[in-house]
Amino acid sequence: MTENHDQETDFKTLEDPYAQREAEKYENPIPSRELILQLIQQAGKPLRRQQIAQQFGLESADALEALRRRLRAMERDGQLVFNSRQKYSLGDGHNTIAGRVLGHPDGFGFLKPDDGSDDLFLSPREMKPLMHNDRVTVRVSGIDRKGRREAAVVEIIERNTHQVVGRFFVEGRVACVVPDNKKIIHEVLIANEDIGNAKKGQIVVAEIVQQPTAHCQPIGRVTEVLGMHMAPGMEIEMAIRSYDLPNQWPDALLEEIKSLTPQVPEQAKQGREDIRHLPLVTIDGEDARDFDDAVYAQKTAKGWKLLVAIADVSHYVRVNTALDAEAQNRSTSVYFPEKVIPMLPEILSNGLCSLNPEVDRLCMVCEMLINEEGNVLRSRFFEAVMRSHARLTYTQVAKMLVEGDQKLAQKYAGLMPHLQNLYGLYKVMRHQRELRGAMDFDTQETRIVFGAGRKISEIVPVVRNDAHKLIEEFMITANTAAAKFLNRKKMPRLLRIHDGPGAEKLLALKTFLSELGLHLGGGAQPTPLDYMHLLESVKERKDAHLIQTILLRSMSQAVYSPDTKGHFGLALDAYAHFTSPIRRYPDLLVHRAIRHCLAGKKPAEFHYSHPDMVVLGEHCSAHERRADDATRDVVSWLKCEYMMDKIGEEFAGIISAVTGFGFFVELQSIYVEGLVHIASLHNDYFEFDAGRHQLYGERSGVRYRLGDLVRVKVVRVNLDDKKIDFELIASNKDTKKAGKNSASKSSRGKKSSDQPPAAKTKAKPRRRRKS
Structure with missing residues (x-):
């Protein structure tokens, strides 16, 4: 009776959401693993192979054999159990986990799950058919001796490494490329006919023509020879290709910007507030080429009026243009030692959008009224046309305001009263920053100085003076005003969020501090002020540097997100990036949202929705990390080269x-x-x-x-x-x-x-x- 009943069962027709993927992978596709699991789950009981084949209309010998192999593979991977009655039921591993593969130089790897849960360990055996950044589904296969979940690969969903850059080697009849990116653990084999003009020891780019399997290494062909690995500038060329950094402008973009001129058209200045008479100045480093921001402060009866003018990039980079598509694709400018890969073409980044001295420029202004205690009473945003009255450097401003350099002060005599207003305002705002507990760790940054042949002559510390801190404080204040403005308008927007320390890191931190007889206040949820009180209490200790380092490492990484979670490090409830739209795409999105509000439009009419901002936040955060990793690689290479003769x-x-x-x-x-x-x-x-x-x-x-x-x-x-x-x-x-x-x-x-x-x-x- 049971057999007859099983044979007569009529299952609901199911559609395979992965049909296209299966069709791309197999000449005669069969139902995906996901669909087979869905079928058995819907049936609510174990099924025979013949029943599964019948439900999916599989009749040919090839299709039936392919189904048999797939069911056996699912059984092996724990997704299905084949019972004594020769039926398939759901196994413990049917709930697979999807995510991205993170390779490790030692041959193992990790899966970073899409759902944000803890990473899973991938053994060297599981990593054999995988490459860094591949997307896969896995099942939990056990727990290792370190307490980590171990994963077994169920299926490779997407391959994301299509080329590598590395050293070309020839040993006998075997040629290969050893990737520069050490997270890619495979050497790429090159057939003799695919070597091209490559010579042993050269740096080459190899296209992957066959991905690795459990038994075979990846196979590729040389598509570009970059040169010898010690050639000047080679480290940057390698990083660009290793991290797939876009560095060529698309033809459509070049066509779009060919009509732009170095001067702002008169028509573009219409309908804006004219603040060209105000002595706004830019203050940047000596080697800066693009100027995002200019500042001006005026003393009032009750405090100060501060203007932070930011290049109006959103006027030139419009939605649904080739220029916008490439800016989004890059997401950020990448700053290598003595070389920049800009987010925007030079006509914009160093020209029309750069607040160069003594030329008219379009800007978005944040005007803030600040009281004697350093609190922002109110703020407003407006579109304006401005003219920078001077391009100053941090060194010059510090010499005039802090060191009292009379020669420089005489040179900029007309601006000195305004600079002194800026400095006076900074000092009261600095005090307010300390009261709220914003982080101000004393970290050491360095700068590489090159000599002849682009060889490092020295590595020098970057000294942060009061001019650096002044500009930083004003930019933070404007960014905060932007976040509050968009929150108040209930706009879809991208914020810069920084979570406090997680429970695990906090426990490790408190354990370490207790060994030193120290205590971090705040219980399970310490505030930034608790951190700063602790730092203040230990600043005279010999191990103050150690304690500061451990406090820093307990912090999470800041990311972009539309969620209002605040910024722990700055002790702010809401924070956005508004002040650098030339080099950061999130800032451009913030400008567009502000412009939308200034035009009197409703949030529902905005080009972006909240889900759009979630996706853009993840995209921009990932590209920010990519840029940081690429820069770190280049600096590490240069420092190694510097140490070779030592x-x-x-x-x-x-x-x-x-x-x-x-x-x-x-x-x-x-x-x-x-x-x-x-x-x-x-x-x-x-x-x-x-x-x-x-x-x-x-x-x-x-x-x-x-x-x-x-x-x-x-x-x-x-x-x-x-x-x-x-x-x-x-x-x-x-x-x-x-x-x-x-x-x-x-x-x-x-x-x-x-x-x-x-x-x-x-x-x-x-x-x-x-x-």
Whole structure:
């Protein structure tokens, strides 16, 4: 009876949402895994293979064989269970997880789920058919010894690596490209007929013609030869291609902008407030080429009136144009040492949209009335035409206002009263910033100085003076006003959000602080003011730098989103990016929203909806990270090149990070970071204490802790991996027993690239872990 009943079951007709994907992958497509799972779930009971085939109308021998193989694969992957009655039911793994693959140089990887849940670990075996950035579905296959969820790949949904840039090698009859991006773990094989003009050791671009499988490496063909890897500027060319940074203007865009001239048309100035008489000035770095913002302050009876004028990029970059499509595609300008890939073409970025001195420019102005205590009483936005009265640098302004440089003050005598107004306003606003608890960490930025042949001559610290802080404070104030304005108007808008520390990071932070006898206020939800009170209480301590570093690392990363979550670091309830539309697409979106409001239009009439802003926020955040990663790669390469002739030299440094495989040291005099591998620390077992950010020697009691001063020798520089190895010479303290902060005397041993397999590690040669 049961058999007859099963055979007569009439299932509801189902449509396969993945039919197109299956058709692209297979000449004779069959129902997708998702549809098979949906069928069995809807039936509410196990089904035979024949029933599944009948429901989908599969009759040919080829189709039936393909279905058999798919069902067996789903059984193997845990999506289905084949029971003793020869029927298929849903398995524990039928709830698959979709996400993006993140490769790791050591051969394993992680899946970053689309639903925002915790990453899953992908073993080297699972990574064999995958490449960094692929999209896949996985099932949870277990928990590893570190407590991480392990994943088994169910299906590769989308391939996202279509070309690589790297070194070309030939060994006998085998040619390959070793990717520069170390997250791509595969060497790409090149057939003899696809080598082109490439020669051994050159940097090339290879197109992937066959993606990797569980048994085969990817296969490619050389499409471009960039040159030798030590050629000047090669590091930037490699980064552009490795990170797929758009750097060519589309023909449609070039056609669109060919009518633009360096001068603002008179017609464009009509209907705007004329503020050309106001002595607005730009204050930027010496090497700045585009000027987004100009400022002016006027003393009033009750405080100040501050004008922040921003280049009106939205007037030129209109929705649904080729110019807008490319700006969105790039999302941000990318700043390499001595080279910029701009978001907008030069006629706009350095011309019409740049607030150059003594020329008319269109701008969007944020006007704010501020009281004597530094609080913004009210603000308004308006479109205007302006004329910058001077292009000043941070150095010049600091010399005039802080150092009292009379020669410079005489040169800009007509502007000095206005500059003094700016400085007076800054000081009261600075006090208000401190009262609300906005973060102001004393971090060290550096600048690379090039000599002949684009070789680094020196790496120098960037000193932030009061002029830097003045402009920063005014930009933050204008950005805050923009966010409040758009929130008040209930507009779809993109905000800059920065969450407070997560529960896990907060627990680790409090554990670390308790070891030092310190306490962070605020309980489970500390405020920025709690952070700043703690920083203020420890600023005279010798380990203040260490504490500041740990506080910084407890913070989350700022992103773009339409959600009103506030900005933790700045201690603000609402914050947007408004002040840099030449180089950031989110700022352009904010300008468009403000312009929409100024035109008296309703939120529902805006070109963008809230869901649109969600997508754009994720897009811009991802491209911001891509730009940061590309820039970091270039700087690392340049620093390695700089250190190649310094092998054998000794330097003083500070431990900047501690891991299970050693500790990183930043050289104090030249701001370069390298690794002291645990394999070079002899005659002891070292235990990695993550909570205390230290390596602890079990026998000797020696400790190497974040923030300790050490002296190291440069022993190896690997330009391909962008890694520098140091050897410990001495620490800042004598060797002491457990419980006291110290460091051991130098021991010299042969280094290896082997990685320590566990946190508790004997100092002997092990495989090095790249991070």
